[in-house]
Amino acid sequence: MTDYIDRPETKILLPGDRTWEQVMQPRDQSVAHLKMLHNDTEDLVELAAGSRDKDGRLRVFTRENPSYFLPGGAAGLELWRDDIMQLVDSHSLAGDEMFVGPTARTYAQGTKAAVTSSNWLWVDIDNPQRLDALWGFLKAKPCHMLVRTGGSGGVHAYWKLKTPLRIDTEVAGKSIDWLDRAHKRIIWHLGTDEHDKPNVADPVARDRSRILRLAGTVNGKTGRHAQLMFLDARNEGWGISDLVGDLPDPSSWTPRSATPRTVRAGGEWQTIPADQYWSALTGTEPTESGWARCPNPAHDDTNPSCRVGGGASPQAWFCHSCGAGGGLVQLASVVNGGPHSGLRGAEFKRSLQFALDRLGLKPAG
């Protein structure tokens, strides 16, 4: 699969072992990307737009706006792609960057709760130096779509599934996020460092409500177009067990939203990253780049100005506008109308207990 990695052409596999290879207009690449992902989607397709602030940080600003959730190709509307492309065109003219959710949304929100099944698995490989691991994997498990992101030289690979993967299945009273599990198997298989941390594919991108850059649109970091490199249009998906059944669960794998874990006396809760506790406590998801609306009720934050985790302090959150901030306990206090600083004694314990309950964790002893 490496023979066309640096080429401007798009390679398309067609039924009957035919191959089509040409340079596609950017807009045609967007249409092909959307059609491939969502021709069979009955529910909503999430399109997302973002822009860069003066520091170059991308802020996606559409994830709670119902206008950006449109019916997919199986909803019976002949012109579904035209409606989506109208949005793409207007934002591209405005210089915004465009993304699409690979999974269907059951209602108009870019959150995990809105995603109940997936026709796709995907990985995001940022570092072009590590693409060899992906090419090796694709020899055994060919994918159906490759998009070069137009950023640092990275690639998104997508595998189509034969039948939709139901994400939340109850097994013996536990709810298991199967998409998360399948994604983790591929991500860890592609490569990890000595601490068992993935170093080829981005583990954060496995989120079921993830949005990924739309092919044919401009990456604002570089000014280059994301390019549709490869597309398998022969319409045969993978069975999930053929695709990931022979890969082990990573040793650090724990099912999401399973039975309560016990927090050790040392305070395991202090190590939970902010982007993991944020949605459980606030009911909202941070943007792809880690921004959220400020939870401080005294701050009417229309632009997401609150940084959630990331960088040097993954367990912390901080509002750049009003200065509210802290960790898990402080967030629990704020969402219950309390202060974000100076918490101690019973007030601290109450907030911690509230947070642990919401996260399905229980303190030791």
Ligand SMILES: [Zn+2]
């Ligand atoms: Zn604030």
